[in-house]
Amino acid sequence: MSRQRISFSSSSELVLGSPELAKILTYPRGSDEEYASRLAELKGLGVTAVFAGGRTVIGGTSIAGKGCVGLVVRAKAHGRTCALKIRRTDANRPTMHDEVKYHRIANGAGVGPELVGYSDNFMLMEFAEGTTIAEWAQGKKLIDIKQASAVARSALEQCYALDRAGLDHGELSHVDRHIIVDNDTKATTIIIDFESASTERKPSNVSAAGQSLLVSGAVASTLAQVLRVDREAAIGALKKYKRDQTRENFDAILALVAFA
Numbered sequence: 001m002s003r004q005r006i007s008f009s010s011s012s013e014l015v016l017g018s019p020e021l022a023k024i025l026t027y028p029r030g031s032d033e034e035y036a037s038r039l040a041e042l043k044g045l046g047v048t049a050v051f052a053g054g055r056t057v058i059g060g061t062s063i064a065g066k067g068c069v070g071l072v073v074r075a076k077a078h079g080r081t082c083a084l085k086i087r088r089t090d091a092n093r094p095t096m097h098d099e100v101k102y103h104r105i106a107n108g109a110g111v112g113p114e115l116v117g118y119s120d121n122f123m124l125m126e127f128a129e130g131t132t133i134a135e136w137a138q139g140k141k142l143i144d145i146k147q148a149s150a151v152a153r154s155a156l157e158q159c160y161a162l163d164r165a166g167l168d169h170g171e172l173s174h175v176d177r178h179i180i181v182d183n184d185t186k187a188t189t190i191i192i193d194f195e196s197a198s199t200e201r202k203p204s205n206v207s208a209a210g211q212s213l214l215v216s217g218a219v220a221s222t223l224a225q226v227l228r229v230d231r232e233a234a235i236g237a238l239k240k241y242k243r244d245q246t247r248e249n250f251d252a253i254l255a256l257v258a259f260a
Helices: 019-025 032-044 097-108 133-138 145-165 205-215 218-227 231-243 247-257
Strands: 047-051 056-058 061-063 070-077 080-087 115-118 122-126 130-132 179-182 189-191
Touching: 019 032, 019 061, 032 047, 032 122, 047 080, 061 070, 070 122, 097 115, 097 122, 097 145, 130 133, 133 145, 133 179, 133 218, 145 189, 145 205, 145 218, 145 247, 205 218, 205 231, 205 247, 218 247, 231 247
Parallel strands: none
Antiparallel strands: 047 070, 056 061, 070 080, 080 122, 115 122, 130 179, 179 189
């Protein structure tokens, strides 16, 4: 689930208890009782405001994102701006607890937005301003070698940290939707959305993301042009790492995107 840059103003606030918010909190369908229950749950998390804004539209209201498990909106809680993930009423899981568990593992490895709070139906996380790595790649004429190297290294290092933590993200073959380039630094990345993560599978984060970053797709095309990444060398390095996930083999992948 991607995050977009969202203007943050009082005019976009969804009043707690409003019909517009009801459509979001109980998407795609829910009773008045479900809405009242979720509203109380939200207040229990310390959420004082929810804001519209983003490229996805639900019932006439724009939001930050929508996935198979939940919707994401911007919210205010404990005096800070957060991303609020809302469990869909038709989600394939009864609570958000498993995703919270995996998100905590990622945070422990220094990866992902900081988890702020959670309940059965909600997750509160840090909301870092940024654009998807696919959107970043589209601006290749504005990307210099140093920035391209920093973005690639940041993404790959976080993938390696997840591999070492034994957590497989599960969706990193689609880096365009799950890796965000920070708007402030333009050189650091954030991996988001751990709803498909698992500690039961062999971690393949570097292998999965490496394909999209270095071998094929729009992001790989941009990195190949800016950094002159050797596609065949990348394929060989990724295969070697897949067989043996050592730091030495990972460093050989990093060397392909190094900025001298």
